[in-house]
Amino acid sequence: MMNGQGRVSPGSAAPAEERGCSWLSVWVFLIFALAIKAAIGTFGLWLVLPFCHSSDQPSALQQQEFSEQFSEWECASAVPQGTDRGWMCCPKGWRRFQGSCYFLSTDTMNCAESAENCTEMGSQLVVITSKAEQVFLTEQGGQPQKEINFYIGLFEVDDDQWQWVDKTPYNETAAFWRKGEPDPYPGVNCTAMHVPTKDLNNWNDVEPIAKLHRICEAAAVIV
Template identity: 35%
Template sequence: MLRAAVCCCLSSLAGIGTIAATFVSRSGPVLKKGWHTSSEGRGRLLLNMFSENIYINTNFKNKFDSSDLNADSAPVPQKKTTTHESCHRFSKVLLTSFTVYFLLLTTLFSVALISLFKKYSQLLEEKALIKELNYTKLECRKQHSFLKDKVWNCCPKDWKPFSSYCYFTATDSASWSESEEKCSSMGAHLMVIHSQEEQDFITKILDPKAAYYIGLSDPGHRQWRWVDQTPYNESATFWHPGEPSSDNEQCVIINHPYSGWGWADSLCSGKQKSVCQMKKICV
């Protein structure tokens, strides 16, 4: 509103000034020639003055409107800048999200690949071990599988199958370390027991009058360890009452001295029988 009022005032002043200037510049000769006595001359003079005034006002207004339009359109680049900044911000967020997703996917793929590689390496080791052992005879049972190829679980002759393992009872007596070496030469290790089912199975095929080494020992400070490095779980142990009884007895036997089978600590140098354990052979 204020701008429009200023525009009108300036336009009027300019028009008045133009009329005055034109009147002064042109009235002299007319007055000298009797301007007050010629109505036709006066009319022509006024028409010329108003025409020039309209032309000047029109030019002034066009210039003012053009400058005003330019002034009003100046902030437009600011809108473009704001839009550009928003697009740039969105691009950064999108790029960050894509990077995080890619890193997560890469990590999961790496973990899966490592796990697969470990299983494959274990399978190769088992196959290599089977080739080295050269068992003369295997006793096999068909395993139910959804795979196209038939899978057979086998144990060497004179070994007893149970769950996923084969068990062999050594009849000759030896120390704990010698017994473990003998099991190892057959691709096995001294028996590891983690459940009541395993305990019940093995005791059914053992001689109650003999004692047998199992794969549990104490390297020091009563820290019992299994030979296959599986955790020792105190809630799944089968010690005789009062056992273990001596810090000097660092190996473990399974025997049936009185009312039932159980574990007892023993000197590792003692001569005892033993039980070997190995995974079933898949063919």
């Protein structure tokens, strides 16, 4: 009821514009509920992804070209410098070092087959560009009482002219050839890492028909 001065008396009904506030509250509640439902649905998708570690790792892996070849992943919860994304991932069974994933095969193929196999997996024969990487791979490849040779991505394209598979410039001072290697014989134009050995200089040049193991490399997927 209105009094003479136009004010609402205690206990009187509020004007229509004030009663509208209750509808605003309803809309806020509905929007909040929809947001919660969407969040639960997204989290549910994460739970069914075939990750090997925690279930809240992101679904963006399935959108990466390299990742199309694999269904299971292992991810490290770490934020690489210069990025705001929080997972660095490699396919299950691959080994991660810094920003790369490495596959060390258990079967053997010739040189061309090894390169093709890596390509089919969205990778390439490994390109070794640092001592730290050479140390890591030598340690990974070594098995007690067993000698193994792994193809790597270094090829002789002309007489004594060596080139990495991805066109990375070949730096002779940063190469890890065994003593007396590479030898001058024609047709010996592929490169293998010989392990186990205590010496980091463990590269041999080999004939392309040799059936050896291989090391494939691809950039880790960051999501």
